[in-house]
Amino acid sequence: MSLKLVWFCLCFWRVDGVFGDEVKSVSEGDSVTLNFDLSEIHDEDQFQWGFGNETLLVEINEQTDRFSVNDNVLDGRFRDKLKLDNQTGSLTITNITTEHAGRYLLLKCGANPSSKAFRVSVYARLPVPVISRNCSSSLSSSSEQNCSLVCSVVNVSHVTLSWYKGNSLLSSISVSDLSISLSLPLEVEYQDKNSYSCVLNNPISNQTQNLDITRLCHTCEDSVHCCGSTEAVIRLVLSALVGVATVILLVYDIRSRRAEQDQT
Structure with a gap:
């Protein structure tokens, strides 16, 4: 032909x-x-x-x-x-x-x-969602009674990310054709006995991550327990940098004043 x-x-x-x-x-x-x-x-x-x-x-x-x-x-x-x-x-x-x-x-x-x-x-094949402590909310006033969490996935498209309490949908977020990262927050009480899960799905498949409240949600004395050692180290380093910058500015100010007095 x-x-x-x-x-x-x-x-x-x-x-x-x-x-x-x-x-x-x-x-x-x-x-x-x-x-x-x-x-x-x-x-x-x-x-x-x-x-x-x-x-x-x-x-x-x-x-x-x-x-x-x-x-x-x-x-x-x-x-x-x-x-x-x-x-x-x-x-x-x-x-x-x-x-x-x-x-x-x-x-x-x-x-x-x-x-x-x-x-x-x-x-595309779906990754398993990751549930972690939401450190950006760990210092809020509500953190004394509630545990702040976030469920996240990276480089996904044509998917919906959802939080479920048992079989009931609590919240969800969707993305269409763009390959981006998604995150969805959730707050629960420290002593909450309900079952929670984070589900990532597209029209033909899904991936589920169950929340382990005992492991992730516990009262804590410092940021090491709340946010993990990495976040705590970052906070300590930032605090140290702020302190050093403050000392440098103070020394510079003192020297500038002495120089003005000497000129006078």
Whole structure:
């Protein structure tokens, strides 16, 4: 089949059936199969699997019972990832990544052209949320009665981060297509016996971190216990720097006054 006819079929489908896409959602690293059954087709025509509007991936010739896979397109994006079932015509993309997300077209070219379309969404694998003591709130007046916490994740997109008390949703925050870091605060009483969990989810999967109140929420005498040794060291260093700066300014002021007196 000529390249001209290939583009004719693609253009035909692009106009027809735009709203009939079958949606497939999958996580990075998994495989997805775009199902089709050639046994239901009785015409001895040629079929093509395409990606987007202009990329030909597979040609299937029913008349000669031959097929060809073109996986070197788009700078090798599909190299060694396409598996065709030559009995059914189904196409499998293995070890999928976000660059394989998009629209896949199965085109029947000939006197009576027809088409079938799939919309594939690929989601990054979710990290496990991290729950820690919220040191920025450790000196607030409410910290005497409540334990201030924060649940956080880094470099995520198309996700929702939520706090749950048992099965009840307390709060949530979402991000769409931007890859950013998320954090969600929570305050509980030190003696709270309820179960809390932080959940990160996208449309196809989720990761849950349960709160251990006994480990993270306990009364404390100093910032080492409240915020951890790293934060305490940082605070001590900052305090020392402020003290040194104060001494330097005081010495400079005294010398300036003595110099003025000597000149007088």
